[in-house]
Every structure is written in C-alpha cells, then in structure tokens.
Amino acid sequence: MARQRYHDGLALRQALPGRFLPFLVGSMAFLAALALAGGIAAHSLSQRWTHGAGAVTTVQVPGPTDPATTTAAMGQMPATRIDAVLAILAATPGITDTHRLSDAELRALLAPWIEQTGDPSLPLPAVIELHTTPGQDVAASVLPRLQAQAPGVLMEHDSVWSDRLAALAASLQACAGLAVLVVMTVAVCVVMAATRAGLLTRRQAIGLIHALGATDSYISGRFATRVGLLALWGGMCGSVLALPMLLALSQLAAPFTAMGDAPATAPDWHDLHAWTALLPSALLWMLVIVPPAAGLTGWATTQLTVRAWLRRLP
Amino acid sequence: MFRLHDVSYAYGGSKTGVAALSHVSLDVAQGEFRWLLGPSGAGKSSLLSILSLEVQASSGMVEILGVPVRQARRAGLARLRRRIGAVKQDFGLLPDMSVFDNVALPLRLQHRAEAEIAHEVHAIMKWVGLENRLDALPPQLSGGEQQRVAIARAVIYRPALLVADEPTNALDERQAGRLMRMFHRLAELGTTIVVATHNDAIVAKYPAPTIELVHGHLVRDHG
Ligand SMILES: Nc1ncnc2c1ncn2[C@@H]1O[C@H](COP(=O)(O)OP(=O)(O)OP(=O)(O)O)[C@@H](O)[C@H]1O
Numbered sequence: 001m002a003r004q005r006y007h008d009g010l011a012l013r014q015a016l017p018g019r020f021l022p023f024l025v026g027s028m029a030f031l032a033a034l035a036l037a038g039g040i041a042a043h044s045l046s047q048r049w050t051h052g053a054g055a056v057t058t059v060q061v062p063g064p065t066d067p068a069t070t071t072a073a074m075g076q077m078p079a080t081r082i083d084a085v086l087a088i089l090a091a092t093p094g095i096t097d098t099h100r101l102s103d104a105e106l107r108a109l110l111a112p113w114i115e116q117t118g119d120p121s122l123p124l125p126a127v128i129e130l131h132t133t134p135g136q137d138v139a140a141s142v143l144p145r146l147q148a149q150a151p152g153v154l155m156e157h158d159s160v161w162s163d164r165l166a167a168l169a170a171s172l173q174a175c176a177g178l179a180v181l182v183v184m185t186v187a188v189c190v191v192m193a194a195t196r197a198g199l200l201t202r203r204q205a206i207g208l209i210h211a212l213g214a215t216d217s218y219i220s221g222r223f224a225t226r227v228g229l230l231a232l233w234g235g236m237c238g239s240v241l242a243l244p245m246l247l248a249l250s251q252l253a254a255p256f257t258a259m260g261d262a263p264a265t266a267p268d269w270h271d272l273h274a275w276t277a278l279l280p281s282a283l284l285w286m287l288v289i290v291p292p293a294a295g296l297t298g299w300a301t302t303q304l305t306v307r308a309w310l311r312r313l314p
Numbered sequence: 315m316f317r318l319h320d321v322s323y324a325y326g327g328s329k330t331g332v333a334a335l336s337h338v339s340l341d342v343a344q345g346e347f348r349w350l351l352g353p354s355g356a357g358k359s360s361l362l363s364i365l366s367l368e369v370q371a372s373s374g375m376v377e378i379l380g381v382p383v384r385q386a387r388r389a390g391l392a393r394l395r396r397r398i399g400a401v402k403q404d405f406g407l408l409p410d411m412s413v414f415d416n417v418a419l420p421l422r423l424q425h426r427a428e429a430e431i432a433h434e435v436h437a438i439m440k441w442v443g444l445e446n447r448l449d450a451l452p453p454q455l456s457g458g459e460q461q462r463v464a465i466a467r468a469v470i471y472r473p474a475l476l477v478a479d480e481p482t483n484a485l486d487e488r489q490a491g492r493l494m495r496m497f498h499r500l501a502e503l504g505t506t507i508v509v510a511t512h513n514d515a516i517v518a519k520y521p522a523p524t525i526e527l528v529h530g531h532l533v534r535d536h537g
C-alpha cells in the first residue's frame with residue numbers, strides 16, 4: 001500500500017468528493033453569468049435608448065423658405081425660416097447634433113401618404129433631427145424662440161418611449177441582480193450542506209485530531225481550502241460554458257447595442273480577437289471575476305460552517 | 315503537573331446528568347507517577363478525560379501544566395493538548411489510516427519534516443515491537459497490538475503530561491513490564507504520568523503513590 005506523503009486523517013477527498021461540488025457550483029456560476037449578462041445587456045440597451053437614437057427630437061418647420069419674422073434687433077436682411085431655426089439651434093447649448101432631412105429622405109419617409117394624395121408637388125415642411133445631451137429639457141426652452149422666428153414650428157420628443165424603455169431596462173437590471181442574489185444564496189446553502197456532510201463522515205477523525213491538538217483554524221482551513229479550490233474549478237467550468245451562450249446572445253444583440261458598425265456575420269471561429277471584441281468588456285470582466293468569486297464564497301462559507309461546527313468540541 | 319480544586323463532572327450537564335466525579339481536589343507535581351484505582355464506574359476514565367482536555371469539568375478549577383483551563387482560549391487549549399499524551403481505553407485509532415499514519419499524526423499536526431517523522435515512527439514502533447506492521451490498518455491488528463500502537467502514538471512527542479487508561483489490559487506480562495519501565499523512565503525525564511488500572515498484580519509489582527476513586531469521590535490520595 002502506497003503511503004500518502006501528507007496525511008492528517010481528514011481524508012478530504014472522501015469527505016468532499018471532487019465531482020459533486022464543482023458540478024453544483026459550476027451550474028450556479030453558469031446561471032449567475034447568464035443573469036449578470038442579462039443585467040449588463042439591459043444596462044447597455046438603456047444607455048443606448050436614453051442617450052442615443054431614443055433621444056431624438058424632431059423639429060418641423062412649415063414653409064421653410066418663407067422669410068423669418070424679423071425682430072427689431074436684427075438689422076440685416078430677413079433670412080429664411082429654416083436658416084433662422086438652424087442658427088438658433090446651432091447656438092443652443094445642450095444640442096449635440098442637428099441634421100436636416102434632405103428632400104429625398106423626407107419623401108421616402110412620407111411616401112405612403114404622398115402616394116395616397118397623388119400630388120408630388122405638395123409643399124413639405126422641413127424636418128430637423130436633434131440629438132440632445134440627456135437629462136436636459138432643451139425643447140421647452142428653445143421652442144418659444146423658434147416660434148418667434150418661424151410661426152407654426154412643431155417639436156416632437158419621444159421621451160415617453162425612452163423613459164418607458166429606461167424603466168424597463170432598470171427593472172430588467174433589478175431582476176438580474178435579484179437572480180444573482182438568489183443563485184449566490186443557493187450556492188452558499190449547497191456549500192454549507194456539502195461541508196456539513198463532509199464533517200459528519202469524518203467526525204471521528206476530526207474528534208481525534210482535535211484531541212491531539214489541531215487548532216480550529218487548522219481544521220477549518222483544510223476544509224475551506226478544499227472547498228474553495230473545488231468552487232473555483234466549478235466557477236471556471238461555469239464561466240467557460242456560459243461563454244458560447246453569451247457570444248451567441250451578443251451576436252443577436254449587436255445591431256441594438258452597437259452604433260451600427262457591428263459585423264453582420266459571426267467572425268471566423270479561430271479569430272479569438274474578433275470574438276472577444278464582440279463581447280462588451282463588462283461581460284468579459286464578469287466572466288473573469290465569476291470563478292474567483294465562487295472560490296472565495298466557498299472558502300468563506302466553509303470557514304464559518306466548520307468553525308461553528310467545531311464549537312461542539314471542548 | 316496539574317491541579318484540580320473541587321472539581322465535579324456530570325455527563326449531560328451538571329443539573330440533570332449522570333454525576334461521574336464529585337468535588338475532587340488533587341495536586342500532582344512534575345515528573346510524578348500515579349496509579350489511578352477504583353472499581354468499574356468509579357470515574358477513572360472521566361477524570362483522565364478532564365486531564366487530557368477531552369471534556370471540561372462541570373464545576374471547580376482545573377490547572378494543567380500551569381494553564382488554568384477555564385480561562386484559556388480555544389487556540390491556547392489546542393496548544394496545551396499538544397503537550398499531553400493520552401492512551402484511551404478504546405485506543406482511539408483511526409481505522410482507515412495505516413499504523414504508520416496513526417502514530418505519525420501528532421508529529422504531522424506539529425508540521426515536523428517527513429524525514430524526521432519517519433525516523434521517529436520507526437524508532438518508537440521498533441520499541442513496541444511492531445516495526446513490520448506499519449502499513450497495516452488498525453482493525454487488522456490484535457487487541458494487544460492496537461494497544462501498543464495507541465501507546466506509541468501517545469508517547470511519540472514526549473508529552474509533559476501522560477494519561478493512560480488501562481494501558482496494560484490487553485498486554486501480556488512481559489510487555490506490561492516493558493511498558494512500566496518506559497513509564498518510569500519518562501517520569502524521570504520529567505513527564506507527569508497518571509495510569510488508571512484494575513490490574514492489582516501490576517500495582518503490587520510496581521508500587522507508586524495512588525489516587526483512588528469510589529462513586530466519583532476521591533477516597534485516597536498518595537497513601
Ligand atoms: N458517555 C457517557 N454518558 C453518560 N454517562 C457516562 C458516560 N461515560 C461514563 N458514564 C458514567 O459515568 C460514570 C463514570 O464512568 P467512567 O467511565 O469514568 O468510570 P471508570 O472508572 O473509567 O470505569 P471502568 O473501570 O469500567 O472503565 C459511570 O457511572 C458511567 O456510567
């Protein structure tokens with residue numbers, strides 16, 4: 001019979017078998033990774049909705065080529081309404097970008113209605129798209145000044161939708177957080193149960209080495225190191241298994257989250273850099289952090305469980 | 315050396331439990347050897363369990379190797395246990411661990427080097443005459459052989475206090491004689507030793523100061 005090099009009687013390989021715990025912790029880590037990914041995706045979508053396309057304001061200027069209403073202060077030739085409106089918008093802080101839709105864009109947009117009326121020479125208003133910095137109600141302050149120059153100017157802001165989408169994203173994030181919390185609680189319970197079972201199977205040996213002078217911290221440290229490593233291993237498996245799932249999901253989500261430069265097809269399978277570029281860095285970090293977090297949680301839970309259990313010994 | 319003052323012990327708590335020791339006071343100096351006598355159920359094993367810090371007295375003051383037990387922290391008690399050797403009535407060997415590993419256990423818990431451990435284990439196992447059974451499991455040994463393994467484990471780290479519960483009951487006369495000579499040698503080197511026994515012949519052959527218990531009461535000290 002071959003003698004083990006180091007043998008203190010705890011026989012942790014028997015007390016805490018190397019398959020059960022990593023499998024359970026791995027499943028938890030997998031679920032946690034998916035939940036976290038959902039949270040991160042909801043966050044980036046809400047960023048996009050509230051700061052990006054969702055925050056577009058449209059300004060309609062009827063009769064754009066009519067002369068603008070001149071004010072007494074303006075000692076120059078009356079400009080056209082559209083020029084006056086554009087000038088005011090350009091000078092307004094909080095507006096990051098203006099874009100006047102070209103005639104072609106406008107006709108494309110209105111094609112269904114124009115065809116119905118059958119009159120291609122129908123006078124069209126000018127339409128300007130505004131991008132504003134989030135959180136500033138530019139429309140309310142600038143609209144009266146626009147109307148002073150160009151009567152009949154209309155402003156439309158889809159804040160109702162972007163607000164609702166932001167609220168939806170926030171509740172998705174809360175759900176993801178809750179899911180992670182539940183998964184962690186279950187993981188802690190699983191580790192506690194496995195540790196208790198391990199303590200029971202080695203009860204006699206623990207009593208003996210306690211009587212021979214093993215400290216609580218020695219015994220709990222031995223159990224916690226074993227469980228911590230098993231949980232780390234489980235967490236690594238969970239993270240690695242979650243990776244293809246997340247890549248597939250982010251491939252699907254790319255058109256919504258990226259600024260339109262996302263590749264339409266999946267990168268070559270061997271092009272690791274392209275694949276990692278596909279995942280938001282927050283997701284990559286999360287996948288890196290899940291295994292050590294699982295290991296640390298397992299270690300700490302076991303320390304507490306074993307120390308509490310050892311209190312029954314004098 | 316150890317001191318007990320007015321020590322009582324009851325299994326299952328002092329109020330409702332079975333009283334095993336009542337108001338025992340004792341003072342044994344360093345390097346002394348004592349017999350512990352008394353009829354079955356008198357409380358001998360219970361007293362030895364208190365001395366080896368396996369249980370805590372229900373009441374009274376216990377001081378072992380200069381450390382007041384009640385005031386000591388858990389880590390302090392663990393350190394103290396490493397200076398106490400105990401031979402249990404039921405031997406207390408781990409059945410799924412080889413004889414070598416059982417005997418090496420106290421040294422491994424002290425993180426001694428493996429080479430040193432192997433040397434010490436071989437030396438002590440040679441002394442108890444079991445040097446060729448190192449790889450056996452305890453259940454594969456006879457009662458007397460298991461008892462010798464338990465003795466080897468208790469003395470391998472030269473404890474300052476050695477308590478032995480009927481250490482000769484499974485040994486033949488020659489081995490019991492060898493064991494007694496080893497105990498006296500250890501006592502000369504400064505180990506305080508208490509040996510509980512029913513064996514009147516061996517007490518008569520190796521006379522020493524005696525502690526006697528009856529129904530948990532101390533009825534004789536020294537005499
Ligand atoms: N684990 C236990 N639970 C309850 N009572 C116990 C327990 N162990 C011992 N006792 C009781 O405590 C008393 C003292 O027992 P102890 O084992 O100390 O006696 P002993 O002198 O060692 O006897 P023996 O010579 O038979 O070994 C006895 O009445 C016994 O029944």
Ligand SMILES: [Mg+2]
Nearest residue numbers: 358359403479
């Ligand atoms: Mg007894």
